[in-house]
Amino acid sequence: MAAMAKRLDDKVVVITGASSGIGRATALEFARQGAVVILAARRMAALHEVAEACIGAGGRAMVVPTDVTDQQAVRHLADRAIEAFGGIDIWVNNAGVIAFGRFEDIPDDVFEQVLRTDLLGTVHGCRAVLPHFLDRGEGIVINTASMVSNIGQRYATPYTAAKFAVRGFSESLRQELVDEPGIHVCMVMPASIDTPLWRHAANYTGRALKPLTPVHPPEEVADAILSLARHPRRERFVGTEARIAAMGNTMAPHLTERALARNIERDMFQNRSAPATSGGVMTAMPEYQGASGGWIEPGQASGREQARQRVFSWTNLSLFLLPLVLASRPLSGRRMRPVW
Template sequence: MVRRGTLRGAVVLITGASSGIGRATALAFAAEGARLVLASRSQDALAEVEHECGARGGQVLVVPTDIADPAAVERLTRLAVQRFGHVDVWVEAAAVGVAGPLGSESVDEVRRLVDTNVFGTVLCARAAMATFQAQGSGVLVLLGSLLSVFPNPLVPLYSMTKFAIRGLALNLQQEVARRPGIRVCLVMPGPVDTPFFERAANHSGRQLRAIPPAYAPERLAAAILACARRPRRQVTTGVVSHLALVAHRMAPRVTESLVARWSAAFLTKPVAAAATSGSLFDAPPTGAVQGGYRRIRVRRRFGEWLGVAQARRNRRTSS
């Protein structure tokens, strides 16, 4: 069980750990001295993260895993418990994307999207909850999106999957309401600067990009660490994201319309792009934390610094 004020020695399992928010989260937990179980489809990309986390002092077990495969998820859970004896925190961060109007994608792409984002998340949540119930404690962190609240007509199927994750989180939170040792947290990022956009299946006819203002992945990692220390029902990061949620409570229809128009307009660059399935079916051989969509160096470094500073502040306030 995570001790109040420290994550040192905590066993943290992270899916989608080879890239983006998952990778940033793995590095942040490693810096805290956590023991890590890292999963993604790419063994080579996991080896990169293993080396980086080891350099920060974390103990690491890497398990190449396709979360859409029930046998693979069962193996991931078994190896984690065999190695470390238990799991304190399970961070479900694996996801794939499809962009384009409904009907522009193939049926196989729809199946792969749902298999990973919905079915895979369910498999991992089942495994996490069974593990936590057996040991009497644990924190499940589901990585959702503001697109589980706001529509974006350019990514209707991806948004649909995030609505499903939010629904799962809300139901699990009620399920564990009378089990004080088990908590379920929903992290809902707004736009984040990760490689996700270049790896998504793209049928929009234009080049994808992170919707401005794209936040640093390190800031989301800090929010996830805060949930591990002091679980919260729902969290987001960034002034714009918080303002959007407040506006939605006050005027939902107007806010949904404005956000949908903004996000659809700025999700692409005015550059023609051929249709592609991205990394839906084939895992990328390498990974990265950032996607390179924040062009100004000062802004990139400030976002990284702010994420680290938030993690340190959360550590102090929890102790």
């Protein structure tokens, strides 16, 4: 495992949700390191486009169209990778969809499909690869969670429920593997990322959506996933605001929930209406196949705009930190009440 942690060339990496967004960015980064990438998603044409880019980047690639909600399809994905390349070194559970709207407004079938994709897709991936890892005595699973695996998100109940469950599942599975030191279960928890996830989202809010500020490029998450592949550890945040929100929710959950709810109301919507849509939740959309969702314009994240986003980010984070600081300083001659 020491050698595998240091080198990624010729390692066999399975990535679900590889047709766009974080999955696509991650596949390209592994390919640049000389890895073999097995690309899985629902969209055949998009997967072939990613495969060509990976080969051009110096890696090898194989396309296996896969719906992660289908357990047999995911087992087939693992079998194809093992048959073609002799084994699997790293498995990235990344496939995900999202639905926005008040809990009572999200249709039952859409709600359940988010859970099937985001939670059961991760479970199916682990079921498919874990026997292989146990036989070999080594392997790395990297589950893509979210900052909302630590704190709730207004208007995103199915996604948040699934990501909380992914966190709990990962922690429980890690305990079951405590006597298997060569097998690692890692988790990456991104904040707001510029991916097509927002373009593919089911939307029942009545308003057009946008990612929360600040928006991070998908390559930041890809770098975090590669870091976990080289040096496995339990979890890794992407975006300081994700870590601070988790800390705030632990120390002062009531205040943190209220601050985040208000920030979402202010910052997650564009100034126009939008019709109700199931987006790409039930059926894959052909549009938006890139790693980026187009929320960061070329050059936007540098210079003045980058500074503005940092100020905006730290202003929002202060909403979490200030109550915690005040709560930790007792007033002279007065008994402090806990804030949580």
